[in-house]
Amino acid sequence: MVNGYQATSLKEALKILAKESVTPYSGGTDLMIDPEEHATFLFLARISEMKNIIEDTEYLRIGAACTFTEIIENELVPEILKEAAAQIAAPAIRNLATIGGNICNGSAKGDSALILFATDAKLRLVSSRGERVLPIAEFYLGRKKTALKSDELLVEILIDRINLSNYYYKKVGARDALAISRVSFAAILNVADGKIVNCMTAFGAVSDIIIRRPDIDAMLVGKTTKEAKVVKKEYIAAYDQAIIPIKGRISAEYRKAVCMNLLRDFLESNGI
Template structure:
């Protein structure tokens, strides 16, 4: 592994100040499940590694009135075991179960998954369905950013040089809300998504009152399929042929690449059926 300078910081202020000092020439070490692999592959040019793992302000899952605050250092195992999240935000729990392996889930953090900004990040599609907000802090103070404004492309976010993701803010689920996450990979464990979809539905009187659909691994960032959402909103009758036709519209909203995991054409075709499969799990589709 290449050489670097290692710094262990104790609190947020120290992390931000050190990060300001190094500017672009630093990387944060949270879970490290991506960073350490990239260090070994000599893909990290930055010379300073700031280990933020001991910062208490970045830990824990808390209920705050009608919100849930997830610290950026919370691991996927902690998410899966969280009674608060199981009760009030089950989609992020389901998605976290699909991350890597037990070993990876014990180390990888939700904040690391978000800040790496991979279009295949497993925790990101549910966060789009939840309209998550990110609490960021820098030497200039703090700000809250909507998830839709956060990602700029593969590996790119709006985070400033000395800015750190402190926590993820979600709204608690209401009684009439339902969701489904599905990830298509070559196998169940230790796989990077070929494509994934996540749906959150609010039903009232058998009608789709509101719906949010997000897709991973089929665009430069995770995206919301808002055109399909708009067609589905208000729908009362769920006929199979019609629903598949609506799901086909998702091809207008995605822009996948061809890589070792799958071709552009395959991803476009399979996205339609991932969305259909999710809807089929949430609605009483006939015919």
């Protein structure tokens, strides 16, 4: 017997969340791994405000309760996110699992979270007290720890409407389906008028939080490819210091080597 509330509007869901101890349940694919026996669930799948994928002048807004299948099939979603989403688990899980769950899980191995780090996405968190918009990097506090308050729901993910077409993405899992990332890397680099206008990289599954270092990436911004080559060594050295993989089932040495190889390949593929 499963206890729970079937919320049909965001308002209703937030009201329940404010006064009761409930476990938000979107796709349920993470919750089922270790089911809490006496939990009361707050089912989110019928809340239309959390199921939209729309664009406004500033952002692409993805409802947190959108499944990966919905994301893959939506025309507005950038290719980098689609590619990552398509490598998550297997079709049956992608039909249920949601992007909001992947983020709120708090894991640095979340394949969609990596893309949201690389694109500096923001999260719209709403409670009956009000709402706030938090950059994703501030949402993650540590391993399985997030800034989400007990009465808050992640409602939308906001991705800046910048050009994301020149991207680099690689997931390294233990096999080609149903695999948790061992290392993942995403990067975007845009050049305008001969100069790098943005460079955004993120490394997943290597430490407690996805690694996103705009301060290091800034070394390349404003430079021509030729100028970037001059600082390449320094740039790589900075990441070499910044990436300290934690030891897991797979060695830290392996993870580090893959991160550095992919970073170099990303630069080389952009002529740097």
